[in-house]
Amino acid sequence: MKFGPFNWYQICSSIKKVSETELKMAHMLINHLSKTFDPTMYKDDHREQLASLIQKKIMGEEINVPQIVNKSSVLDLMSALQxxxxxxxxxxxxxKIKTKRKSSAKQIFTGAEDTA
Incomplete structure (x- = not known):
């Protein structure tokens, strides 16, 4: 299945005025990246796992469901800011300490007094 054809000029011009070259470039990019949808390229892991669980249940096997731990990932923003x-x-x-050390070392070598 492929989506198209669209009147690209009508769509883009209603949003924002674009130049003809920008419009052509966008059209070429979309056409270059577009491809037909192939559902065989995708795998439904959830469906496979669910089917496996159902099959185990039918065979009478015990199903162990891991306990879901409800973790709170909410940060205390005030403590993080502090x-x-x-x-x-x-x-x-x-x-400040490094600056004081430099100025005191400068005084030692030059013999100048710190007036601050």
Whole structure:
């Protein structure tokens, strides 16, 4: 099954004015990437697993269903933000300490006093 043919100019011009070259390029790209749908290229894993389970049930085998653990992946945004800010403060403090060390080392070598 292939979708088409569309009046590309009518569709694109109703959305936004496009140049003729842009329209031709879009049309060529869509035609180049379009192909017929082949359902044999796809495999329905869910259907196969379900059929297997049904067959096992018919044969009288016991079916073990794994327990679903309800994990909450919701983050506490306030604590994440606070942790981020704390790490930023630590970086800033480290920069200040390094700057103080550099200025004190400069004073030692040049003999200048820090007026700050």
């Amino acid at each position: 942790a981020s800010l704390n790490s930023y403060k630590k970086i800033e403090e480290t920069k």
